[in-house]
Amino acid sequence: MRAVVFERFGEPAEVREVPDPTPAAGGVVVRVEATGLCRSDWHGWMGHDPDVVLPHVPGHELAGVVEAVGTGVTRRGVGDRVTVPFICACGNCADCAAGDHQVCARQTQPGFTHWGSFAEYVALDHADVNLVPLPDELSYDTAAGLGCRFATAFRAVVAQGRVAPGEWVAVHGCGGVGLSAVMIAAAAGARVIAVDTAPGALELARRFGAAHGVDARSPDTAEAVRELTGGGAHLSLDALGSPATAAASVAGLRRRGRHVQVGLLPSAAGRTVLPMERVIGWELEILGSHGMAAHAYPPMMELVRSGALRPDLLVTATITLEDAPGALAAMGTAPGNGITVIRPAAASEPRARWPRGGGER
Known part of the structure; x- marks a missing residue:
């Protein structure tokens, strides 16, 4: 063959x-x-x-x-x-x-x-x-x-993320997994914020139901998410897989929010540092999701x-x-x-x- x-x-x-x-x-x-x-x-x-x-x-x-x-x-x-x-x-x-x-x-x-x-x-x-x-x-x-990508996003949003209608969901990285997550969260009745560096990816995210798009090249994407949501996302996903996007996803959550790590974080990308003091003080959930x-x-x-x-x-x-x-x-x-x-x-x-x-x- x-x-x-x-x-x-x-x-x-x-x-x-x-x-x-x-x-x-x-x-x-x-x-x-x-x-x-x-x-x-x-x-x-x-x-x-x-x-x-x-x-x-x-x-x-x-x-x-x-x-x-x-x-x-x-x-x-x-x-x-x-x-x-x-x-x-x-x-x-x-x-x-x-x-x-x-x-x-x-x-x-x-x-x-x-x-x-x-x-x-x-x-x-x-x-x-x-x-x-x-x-x-x-x-x-x-x-x-x-x-x-689609099944992985479905489980990450629905099963691991426990999305609910009316919640704010932030999706960091709008490739195949991220765009799938945007579509699935929007279909579940959530209000979605898409975060990416590419204008074309953000345009597709809006087409698939995102209420807002945030340019990931901005100085503080987590602050942008918190401002748009009035305090932070209920659910946030790193659908890219990088130390920066993982940290931004966690930092953009509201109190008792849920972060789901979907994108791979290989050791070659460097050490991933998360604000664990906030995870403790705000009772955040850090979850992984691996296919379906x-x-x-x-x-x-x-x-x-x-x-x-x-x-x-x-x-x-x-x-x-x-x-x-x-x-x-x-x-x-x-x-x-x-x-x-x-x-x-x-x-x-x-x-x-x-x-x-x-x-x-």
């Missing part, structure tokens, strides 16, 4: 022919129809993730068609339209038994723990636990973002089906596999607005190349 491969961290990737994946026991191979270009992919390419082993194929948010199934798969079969959380849970550990698949101790992640979806095909583990069926009316381009388990998708999918949420509007560009290496490198300095989706060139040409056991139907 054709895939985007890099041999060294931070050096140009290239499209080349590599061996086709095969389904593991309990797993599947998916023909990739669309895969999102995410800042997390850039972190992996830069060497910020210890799970990445070279040479490597990135890509972790995807949608496509089941092409082959391994032994023991019973719930999904060849031809099924699917997406998958970027965290593939084992389904058997104590965390999974508690329903917390997103922090599974034995998790695998396509594009990190093994080769990912910047390719014509990708192998996924524990299919019965992790695959999410797609309704026919949902396009692959839209569905690709549900595996990471497949079993938690139905409420979000229903809101998408009904039109209450419009993740399709977040897709602002589609590119080919050949465009992906350059776009990946640009994520560090010019990530663009909205979500960019890669369409592997041969994805529309299925090839019967695997033994089809388990759950074929």
Whole structure:
């Protein structure tokens, strides 16, 4: 198959022919129809993730068609339209038994723990636990973002952040995750403030429901948020992942406010210092949010089906596999607005190349 491969961290990737994946026991191979270009992919390419082993194929948010199934798969079969959380849970550990698949101790992640979806095909583990069926009316381009950015934002705002109608919500960083969070919080009846350095990102945030936009290049974004909200946000998210945005998110909260850290904070970004004296004195909550388990998708999918949420509007560009290496490198300095989706060139040409056991139907 054709895939985007890099041999060294931070050096140009290239499209080349590599061996086709095969389904593991309990797993599947998916023909990739669309895969999102995410800042997390850039972190992996830069060497910020210890799970990445070279040479490597990135890509972790995807949608496509089941092409082959391994032994023991019973719930999904060849031809099924699917997406998958970027965290593939084992389904058997104590965390999974508690329903917390997103922090599974034995998790695998396509594009990190093994080769990912910047390719014509990708192998996924524990299919019965992790695959999410797609309704026919949902396009692959839209569905690709549900595996990471949109679902991650949904859980961060709704489950971890406990958003409520009428609350003030500040979103720091309006890339794919941040814009998703803006849309979700606004749909929940919150009043949203978007914070970003890019005018185009702030314009999109207003389009998706933000009441105000704050230029993150201003001297004190936290003070701007406190002024606009009359004392601070009830809920604030760092959807970018930097020491500065994390600190600003916390500093912009009102008393007993809630900060949710969504953006990755790799050690290469430097030490993240939070005002813990304020966390104590104001009884602030500091929360992390790491994806969303497949079993938690139905409420979000229903809101998408009904039109209450419009993740399709977040897709602002589609590119080919050949465009992906350059776009990946640009994520560090010019990530663009909205979500960019890669369409592997041969994805529309299925090839019967695997033994089809388990759950074929």
